[in-house]
Amino acid sequence: MPNSSRKIFAGARIRLLRQSLNLTQAVFAQQISISTSYLNQIENNQRALSGSVILALVDVFDFDLAELALDGAGKVSVDLQEVLSDPIFAENDVLMQEIKVAATNAPNVTKAFLDLYAMFQKSREQLGKVDSALKENDTSLAPLPYEEVRDHFHYKDNYIDELDRAAETFAGSVKRAGADRQADLVDYLNHRHGVHVVLRKDKPSSSTIRSFETATKTLYLNAASTKATNLFQLAYQVGLMEQGSLIESLLDTADFHTQAARDVCRMTYANYFAGAVVLPYAEFANAAKEERHDLEKLGFRFDASTEQVCHRLSSLQRGGNRGIPFYFLRIDQAGNITKRHSATSLQFTRFGGSCPLWNVHHAFQSPGEILRQLAVTPDGVKYLSLAFDQTKRVAGFKSPVRKYVIGLGCEIKHAGHVVYADDLDLTVESNFDPIGSSCRICERTDCLQRSVPPIGKEIHVDHNARGSVPFRIE
Numbered sequence: 001m002p003n004s005s006r007k008i009f010a011g012a013r014i015r016l017l018r019q020s021l022n023l024t025q026a027v028f029a030q031q032i033s034i035s036t037s038y039l040n041q042i043e044n045n046q047r048a049l050s051g052s053v054i055l056a057l058v059d060v061f062d063f064d065l066a067e068l069a070l071d072g073a074g075k076v077s078v079d080l081q082e083v084l085s086d087p088i089f090a091e092n093d094v095l096m097q098e099i100k101v102a103a104t105n106a107p108n109v110t111k112a113f114l115d116l117y118a119m120f121q122k123s124r125e126q127l128g129k130v131d132s133a134l135k136e137n138d139t140s141l142a143p144l145p146y147e148e149v150r151d152h153f154h155y156k157d158n159y160i161d162e163l164d165r166a167a168e169t170f171a172g173s174v175k176r177a178g179a180d181r182q183a184d185l186v187d188y189l190n191h192r193h194g195v196h197v198v199l200r201k202d203k204p205s206s207s208t209i210r211s212f213e214t215a216t217k218t219l220y221l222n223a224a225s226t227k228a229t230n231l232f233q234l235a236y237q238v239g240l241m242e243q244g245s246l247i248e249s250l251l252d253t254a255d256f257h258t259q260a261a262r263d264v265c266r267m268t269y270a271n272y273f274a275g276a277v278v279l280p281y282a283e284f285a286n287a288a289k290e291e292r293h294d295l296e297k298l299g300f301r302f303d304a305s306t307e308q309v310c311h312r313l314s315s316l317q318r319g320g321n322r323g324i325p326f327y328f329l330r331i332d333q334a335g336n337i338t339k340r341h342s343a344t345s346l347q348f349t350r351f352g353g354s355c356p357l358w359n360v361h362h363a364f365q366s367p368g369e370i371l372r373q374l375a376v377t378p379d380g381v382k383y384l385s386l387a388f389d390q391t392k393r394v395a396g397f398k399s400p401v402r403k404y405v406i407g408l409g410c411e412i413k414h415a416g417h418v419v420y421a422d423d424l425d426l427t428v429e430s431n432f433d434p435i436g437s438s439c440r441i442c443e444r445t446d447c448l449q450r451s452v453p454p455i456g457k458e459i460h461v462d463h464n465a466r467g468s469v470p471f472r473i474e
Contacts, residue, residue: 032056159317167276239273385409
């Protein structure tokens with residue numbers, strides 16, 4: 001049951017539920033034993049959900065209580081807050097309460113505003129091409145393909161139910177007790193599709209990890225890749241060959257702006273299927289609880305990399321069997337977030353750098369270690385944050401090396417189910433490091449790492465005194 005210490009406003013979710021069932025307010029209200037006017041007030045967030053209404057929603061419509069834990073409006077409001085931190089809105093004194101009301105009561109309008117801003121950002125970055133783009137009806141003002149696909153998954157909570165269940169069914173159909181999973185998939189591709197799998201050792205320094213020749217039905221995998229990588233690539237090939245119609249139907253409903261975005265998402269859907277084959281939902285969710293989310297034990301158990309395990313933990317969002325809400329990200333040495341998802345209230349910055357006090361920025365200096373951090377955000381929410389480095393390279397002394405840091409974390413209320421919190425004292429406030437999303441929207445006034453003032457706050461420069469930050473936030 002959601003926390004009874006706070007009022008729950010979920011008007012947008014209730015309205016969408018009613019509309020998905022094609023019910024009028026009068027009929028919907030009658031089925032949960034409230035008046036039509038009361039339902040109207042709930043849908044417009046003028047009344048909070050009472051305990052009796054919540055129970056009625058569960059009883060009559062099998063409503064998932066977990067949906068009340070983190071309304072999608074929370075993610076939208078964080079994105080909206082960050083967009084409004086752009087200096088072009090400096091003269092618009094938009095209150096945080098107004099942002100929350102807009103995200104909750106008018107989520108579609110708010111999302112349209114965010115899409116419009118994203119297009120504006122793109123045009124601002126390409127000012128030199130704007131005139132020609134407008135004259136030639138160029139598509140360069142559309143959202144970047146990867147950004148559009150990233151947002152598509154973001155607002156789906158990184159969980160695609162149809163693909164996830166198809167992958168789980170497939171994984172169960174090819175599994176044999178005691179058999180090597182990679183050998184199982186090699187045999188399956190050969191017998192079902194006539195695909196011959198070859199581990200190439202002639203080009204160990206090649207950056208190509210998978211190559212499929214359609215004419216000869218030969219799938220080449222790089223022998224220098226890890227076992228986890230090759231297992232994933234085998235599952236990816238199955239996804240392309242067997243889930244094409246499902247993937248295309250999902251792409252049709254996504255309504256992307258460009259063919260490039262559709263192509264990127266097709267690849268991402270196949271990746272999603274592969275990950276769900278390697279780490280089948282129910283089996284992995286049960287194992288995660290049993291191992292208390294020990295990343296190394298889970299990786300060994302499923303022949304998966306720690307990155308794959310972390311990513312999967314953040315996507316356990318199936319109704320009726322949700323896992324702990326985790327955030328997940330991958331960051332490079334320049335601070336660029338190359339993968340990200342959050343099932344928690346912690347949202348990552350979309351524009352500009354992230355907080356330098358976060359442990360993900362320190363893991364590069366501690367190779368081979370899992371760094372643990374107790375952190376608290378400006379809204380008072382506390383987190384257990386994990387970070388560890390990851391090096392990817394191919395065979396050869398002079399081969400290029402890619403280095404990343406993986407970040408994984410959950411709210412501190414779930415820490416008792418995570419092995420990494422066992423020896424940490426969660427009761428001492430001073431053990432929690434203050435972190436934020438980005439300086440532009442962080443309201444902390446006493447941070448020594450602040451790079452720019454927060455939007456909407458007045459600053460004062462004292463010419464007779466200088467601290468570590470050259471201004472004081474009023």
